[in-house]
Amino acid sequence: MQGQAIFRALLGAVIASLFVVRMYYHAQSRHAGPVKQFESPLNIALRATAGISGLGLIVLYLVKPDWMSWASVPLWPWLRWSGAVLGAGAVILLWRVHHELGRNFSGTLHLREQHTLVTSGPYRWVRHPMYTAFYGVGLAFFLISANWFIGAVFLGGLTSVMISRVSKEDAVMAARFGDAYQVWAAHAGRFLPRFRS
Numbered sequence: 571m572q573g574q575a576i577f578r579a580l581l582g583a584v585i586a587s588l589f590v591v592r593m594y595y596h597a598q599s600r601h602a603g604p605v606k607q608f609e610s611p612l613n614i615a616l617r618a619t620a621g622i623s624g625l626g627l628i629v630l631y632l633v634k635p636d637w638m639s640w641a642s643v644p645l646w647p648w649l650r651w652s653g654a655v656l657g658a659g660a661v662i663l664l665w666r667v668h669h670e671l672g673r674n675f676s677g678t679l680h681l682r683e684q685h686t687l688v689t690s691g692p693y694r695w696v697r698h699p700m701y702t703a704f705y706g707v708g709l710a711f712f713l714i715s716a717n718w719f720i721g722a723v724f725l726g727g728l729t730s731v732m733i734s735r736v737s738k739e740d741a742v743m744a745a746r747f748g749d750a751y752q753v754w755a756a757h758a759g760r761f762l763p764r765f766r767s
Contacts, residue, residue: 653713660706
C-alpha cells in the first residue's frame with residue numbers, strides 16, 4: 571500500500587500544480603480589460619460541470635481510494651511513473667501557454683479590445699496548445715491513478731468541450747485577424763505540430 575500512497579502523492583502534486591497555474595493566470599486576466607464574449611452560458615455551465623466532476627473524482631481518489639477501486643486497472647509501475655513525468659510536462663506546457671497568452675487569456679471564448687495574435691512559444695507550432703496540455707494532464711491522471719473512470723471523465727469531458735468550442739475559436743480568430751491568421755494556421759497544427767519532409 572505504500573506504493574499506492576506514492577502514486578496518490580504524485581497525483582496530488584500534479585493537480586495542485588495545475589490549480590496554481592490556472593488560478594494565477596485567471597487572477598491576472600481579471601485586470602486585463604473588458605472582453606467580447608463568444609461562448610454561450612450553456613457551454614460555460616457544461617465546462618464547469620465537467621471540471622468540478624473531474625476534480626471531485628480526484629479528491630475522492632486521494633482521500634478514499636477504496637471507493638474508486640472498482641475502476642482500477644492493472645498497470646505496470648513504470649507506466650504509472652511515466653504518467654507522473656507526462657503530468658509534469660503537461661503542466662509546464664500549460665504554464666508556458668498561459669505565459670505566452672498574457673493579457674489575452676480568459677477561461678471563456680472571448681476577444682479583448684487589445685487582443686493580439688499570439689504566434690510565439692508553443693503557438694509557433696500549434697494553434698491550440700492549451701488543449702494539448704490538458705490532454706496530457708488527463709492521460710497523466712489516468713496513468714498515475716490506474717483508474718479508467720478518472721481517465722474517462724477527464725478525457726471525455728475535454729473532448730466534449732473541444733467538439734463544441736475549437737472550430738468556433740478558429741472562426742473567431744480568423745474573423746479578427748484575417749490574412750495573418752490564415753498564414754499562421756497554414757503552418758501551425760491544430761493540436762500537434764505539423765511535420766513536413
